[in-house]
Amino acid sequence: MTEEVRLIIVGFGVVARSLAGSLEARGEEFRRTRGIDFHLVAAVDSKSAAIDRNGLDVRELLRRKEETGRVGRRSLPATxxxxxTEADILVELTPANPLDAEPGMTHLKSAIKSSKHVVTANKMPLAHEYPSLMTSAESRGVQVRYSACVGAGLPILDFGDACAVSEPLLKVEGVLNATSNFVLSRxxxxxxxxxxxxxEAKKLGYAESNPWLDVDGVDSAAKIVIIANHTxxxxLTLKDVAIVEGIRRISPSRVKALREEGKKVRMVASVERRPEVRVLELPRGDPLSIDGxxxxxxxxxxxxxxxVVSGPAAGGVTTSSAVMRDLLRVGASIGGS
Amino acid sequence: MTEEVRLIIVGFGVVARSLAGSLEARGEEFRRTRGIDFHLVAAVDSKSAAIDRNGLDVRELLRRKEETGRVGRRSLPATxxxxxTEADILVELTPANPLDAEPGMTHLKSAIKSSKHVVTANKMPLAHEYPSLMTSAESRGVQVRYSACVGAGLPILDFGDACAVSEPLLKVEGVLNATSNFVLSRxxxxxxxxxxxxxEAKKLGYAESNPWLDVDGVDSAAKIVIIANHTxxxxLTLKDVAIVEGIRRISPSRVKALREEGKKVRMVASVERRPEVRVLELPRGDPLSIDGxxxxxxxxxxxxxxxVVSGPAAGGVTTSSAVMRDLLRVGASIGGS
Structure with missing residues (x-):
């Protein structure tokens, strides 16, 4: 028995394209080993949309996106x-907007209102309104899953969950922005x-063209809010992050002086009572002084x-792997295995 | 609604005593927050047994064990x-025996035969007969959970599970014996x-009085077999571990020479095609060259x-935390939340 699981993907950047490629390449594997048959019934980017209730041809969709920059010919409001559209899961992959979390926020609310599960890699709606979004999802009986919002593919929230089964967690702290960490390491x-x-980070595809979310600590702030709520x-919401320090003003001479003292400078987000993001000087052997x-x-x-948990946490491939993890879990809960 | 979950603990060493203490101290918390009401209906050590179908007085039991070295007055065969005994879960905490995995093996088989779930911290039965034990547990419809067999309280298997949801795992390698690692670090x-x-390791309670399982690599071999099967x-069984290298012959002069080259010697268990335990020289910055x-x-x-995942992995408290994790999960699956 395979269960049909219908997806709407909104936002069609690098993560969505990697995800769509995996859905196409691994579709047969998921049908066979998990009993889940994913159908992409709608894809939406900033300029256009493609809809097919019987499932879009994903290869054709990817080709069109590459050639024309659009997933479809028509433009229709995402909401x-x-x-x-009759579908089981909204996959929300629009860019993070720290100001009002739009358009992701409206997309999430639309999905919850129409009783669809949500899998998202867009952290800002959660950072802005985690408590109320979860309450309304619960009242509608839908799941909101957000592995990819923290750690890209690194299963940080899962690890925290496993720790928390039998022990209270007193504090969480970590390097949560891979771009800043790459910059400091370099x-x-x-x-x-x-x-x-x-x-260099931009060239390698780690940083956005506008990277201030990363280097000014806002991305880390959003992530520590999500970790604090989840784990x-x-x-909490983003407004509760009292201190947010960025790395923009760190000079090569400070980095050099620290290196000579056996220290590294790192952007560390933490939460015990209140969440904060600070730029700290750490001894070289500190587990948080990871490179890259x-x-x-x-x-x-x-x-x-x-x-301690660590690993690569940048780029479309590893982020789409976290989205896939969430999709497989929602899929399993609604009929697969 | 609280669900009564009846436990039999067999083996009453340091892990069992820490576990019993937690069951006592946190009983009210588990009833309130998880809807699980643990009752210890039987406790067995190597010399005696205590049984009470309505639930033993755990405080009294711990006092008796401390004063007399026995949990009860009578001796009865554990099997x-x-x-x-009418119970839901066997908690198997007898010492690891690498030769034939007894008495743990017989205990596990008795529990499965009588349709009881198993939570175990004794890795040897699993290392000897993982495939057949799991098959017979499945055919009886009972769970066998063994978090504490790998990593003490560190949720290594959970982390592997989370990684494996959406990605094939190609290889696993790690430092799995905390005692050996303490010795090498020291x-x-x-x-x-x-x-x-x-x-020193013995004094701190990390090493058993007969520590050859640790330092000769057998403990690591058993753990990599479990990781390979689970993740x-x-x-596989212990016989499939082709190479098992210990650290008994490592001299202070070799350690010193390596330190001067910026290297550390570590006991590393790994599995890609076949499992093995090797003593490796690692650069100081290697994630596997952890201390302590x-x-x-x-x-x-x-x-x-x-x-990469890392953390403290020795001692009764952290090991009993893993046993508790498994108990809470079995408890949730049979009626708690």
């Missing part, structure tokens, strides 16, 4: 598509200036001490 | 108690000899690269 390893290292059962486009998170467990 | 940090460092879906009584495991994921 209308989300509310009116400044350290080859004495690049901040702009040079950031340029520590707090009820990685994330690392330390969970302080009441009985077992400090548990 | 008889396991098979004849030899490095203060130039102790192997016997001195091992003595990579292999079908810790475990660290690297999961090589097909799409997202290397993900």
């Amino acid at each position: 209308e598509i989300i509310e009116d 400044m350290e390893s080859d004495s690049s200036s901040f702009p040079e290292a950031l340029e 520590l059962k707090k009820s 486009a990685c994330n690392v998170v330390k969970f302080h467990c009441k009985y077992s001490g400090e548990r | 008889e108690i396991i098979e004849d 030899m490095e940090s203060d130039s102790s000899s192997f016997p001195e460092a091992l003595e 990579l879906k292999k079908s 009584a810790c475990n660290v495991v690297k999961f090589h994921c097909k799409y997202s690269g290397e993900r």
Whole structure:
């Protein structure tokens, strides 16, 4: 028995394209091993939409997007598509907007209102309104899953969940922005200036064309809010992050001086009582002083001490792997295995 | 609504005593927050047994064990108690025996035969007969959970599960024996000899009085077999571990010479095609070159690269935390929340 699971993908950037490629390449595997038959019934980008209730031809869709920059010929409001298309899951992959979390916020609310599950890689709606979004999802009986919002593909929230089964978590802290960490590591390893290292990060596809969300700490702030709500059962929004320090003003000479003292400068987000993002000087051996486009998170467990998880956390492929994890879990819960 | 969950604990060493203490101290919390009301209906140590179908007085039991070295006055065969006592879960905490995995093996089989779930911290039965034990548990419709067999409280298997949802795992490798790692770290940090460092590990409660399972690599071999079966879906037993290297012959002079080259010697268990345990020289910055009584495991994921998890992994408190995790999960699956 395979269960048909119908998806709407809204936002068609690098994560969505990687995801669509996986759905196409691994479709047969998922049908066979999980009993889940994913159908992409609608795809929406900023300029256009494509809808087919029987399932879009994903290969054709990807080709069209590559050739024309659009998924479809027509333009239709995303909210209308989300509310009116028969589907099981909205996959929300529009860009993070720290000001009002739009258009993602409206998309999530439309999906919940029309009783669709949500899988999202867009952290800002959750950072802005986690408590109320979860309450309304619960009242509608739908799941909101957001693995990809923290750690890209690195299953940070899952690890925290496993720790929290039998122990209270006292504090969580970590390097949550891979781009900033790449920049700081690069400044350290080859004495690049901040702009040079950031340029390198852009070239490698780690940084957005407008990378201030990363380097000014806002991305980390959004992520620590999500971790605090999910793992520590707090009820916070972005406004509760009292301190947000960025790395824009860090000079090569400071990095060099620290290196000579055996220290590294790192952007560390943490939450114990209140969430904050600080730029800290860490000894080289500190678990949080990881190098490269990685994330690392330390969970302080009441009985077992400090548990640490780390790994690469940038780029479309690993982020789409987290989205896929969520899709497979929702799929399993609604009929697959 | 609270669900009564009846436990039999067999083996009453340091992990069992820590677990019993938690059941006592946190009973009200579990009733309130999880809807699970744990009752210890039987406790068995190597010399005696205590049974009460309405639930033993745990405080009294712990006091008696401390004062007399026994949990009860009578001696009864553990298998008889396991098979004849009405209970939901056998908690198997007898010492690891690498030769034939007894008495744990018989206990597990008795529990499965009498349709009881199993939560175990004794890795040897699983290392010897994982595939057949799981098959017979499945045919009886009972769960066998074994978090505590790998990583003590560190949720290594959970983390692997989360990675494996959406990506094939290609290889797993790690430092799985905290005692050996403590010994090697100590030899490095203060130039102790192997016997001195091992003595220190015993004093701190990390090493058993007969620590050859740890330092000769057998404990690591058993754990990598369990990880390979659980995470990579292999079908292996301890006999399949082709190479098992121990650390008994490592000299302070070798450790010192390596330190001067910026390297550390570590006992690393790994599985790609076949499982093995090797003593490796690692660069100081390698994620596996962790210090102290810790475990660290690297999961090589097909799409997202290397993900690493680490933390303290020795002692009764953290091990009993993993047993509690399993108990709460079995409890949730049979009626709690």
